[in-house]
Amino acid sequence: MREITYRQALNEALAEELERDPNVFLMGEEVAEYNGAYKVSQGLLDRFGPRRIIDTPISENGFAGLGVGAAMVGLRPIIEFMTFSFSLVAFDQVVNNAPNMFTMSGGQFNIPITFRGPNGPAHQLGATHSHATECLYANAPGLKVCTPATPRDAKGLLKTAVRDNNPVLVLEAELLYSSKGMVEPPDEELLIPLGQAEVKREGSDVSIICYAQTVPLALAAAQQLEEEDISAEIVDLRSIKPLDEKAIFDSVAKTHRVVIVEQDRPFCGVGAEVCYRIQKNVFDELDAPIMRVSQEDVPMPYNEKLEKAVLPNKDKLMAAVKKVCYV
């Protein structure tokens, strides 16, 4: 194992899959000559050339659709959205064309495409650039959605996504690109299956269910809670769809108290679905109502103080944990 950044981990995943399969190509705005808006594709143009690392004009609808068309005949496009806030311009291609094709054609055309890029609120980007899209896309049957929080998960999930025969969205965490973590050496194949959560920290008093940007938040809260004699178990979903129900239920059966901390909005957010499944399947395991910590239900304000107030944070999470623990 060695320590690399989240950005580097994604870069390795792209390079390894491009190397392995000639059908894989990377397309998006600024991915080639500019080396990526967030430098995730650094050096790939030099290594793989302009046939496979392709700059596009600012036409998300157009190039997302081009990717879907190319996938119909067996290429494996990796389509980068500079941010998933911009994927909304391509919503029709991602939600209508990519996942419906397999059903609509009676199983004749599966779409092995990966849509990837940063997702979720970053820092003072205002309402249009701060969307957490996981709940929108997880709602479409036929799509898979994963949300890596660590360099290891980022590499393993992206590689799996590229090899999947279905459309997969890899929602990267913009604020975590420079974060570091331990990852297997480059000569060791790292594939993390979609639909497998991971317990990032064992605990016995409360389960904190989190993903993407809320994982480091939950880990920090757990450390502080430890000092107050509350042992929190951190369950990182890693994939939103398929959802690892078993890992969630196992943790609930262990701690009997749950807080879900999500980076999206409360109304129809990921936490709402997780919460429903817990009460439906393991109601009797619960010792307290489930709490959710999410964004406030408002468009993201630019003002720094207000933005902080809208986002989930450690204080909100700790307060929720104490509430479900009745302390």
Place this chain on the structure above:
Amino acid sequence: MLPEQRDEVEMLALMLLIRRFEERASQQYQAQKIGGFCHLYIGQEAVVCGAVAATRRDDYIITAYRDHAHALARGTSPEACMAELFGKETGCSRGLGGSMHFFDRQNHMYGGHAIVGAHVPLAAGLAFACKYRNEDRVTLCFFGDGAINQGAFHEALNLAALYKLPVVFICENNLFAMGTSVKRSTSLKQIVDRAEGYDIPGEIVDGMNFREVRDKLAEIITSIRKESHPAFVEARTYRYRGHSMSDPASYRTKEELEKYRLDDPITRLRAQLTREGKLTNEQFDQLDKRGKKIALDSVKFAEESPDPPLEKLYDYNYANGGMESGRPRPVEPAQERREGAPSPEKAKP
């Protein structure tokens, strides 16, 4: 490799089959055997038949929702087409797509797409794949005059031109986007001028004339195979029926419809062939009779076919099945109440 020379009499038979098929579809729709929306191609037959006559069988075609004729022209069996309209398992999309979503991988028919303009980027993708693999296939992308004001259309044309993709964009200009005439929807003197904005060569063809469509397309396709580039064709045509089965087409005059009916593409090709001594009246009648019989037989086939089984509902949700198929897990019996599980009231201090 030159396009396969397809016999003109055979192509006339295909046009007749398409018309008779659509007439049967109309009848079956009225009998409520066909659900949803149903858009008929009657009047426009020369466009797809002319274009397909200029292709190789391994070229790709993709179209919008008025797609029955495109599948038939590509060689999808009339039985599979009618069964799809009936929503049956034997349909070309296993009864899961319906009238607007015909697919036939074997015959390189890549749909049947019902969001106006949304398939034009897909066509760019198909063509991109051909160029990426260094193949000399050409993609034909059909769409209506309504599609040319959608963002997806513009983005796709720009991408195709930038990347020099081997695709022919064929606008089937039947003068109406549903009930809105081109004059009321499009700020252009003529539709073909759209291509110029993207530096794509554009041509106008008489879409009621099979030979003109075929010959122009053959010329364009030859040029593309020589050196990959996109092209644009505005085929001027007319649909005799409403936009869909539920549209009485009250936005146009009887005189206008009659004018186009006199210019009927089937009558025209028949006259050309008869004049040249390649077709007798008896032969024509036989072809028509055969078309009618095939269409009628396809109805019988569709009627007798089974519905897609409910057990397969989740089979085409995700490729590869397994947990990833999204199939709901079997419901486990409710667990027994955990011993000593407190109620919130009891637990509260």
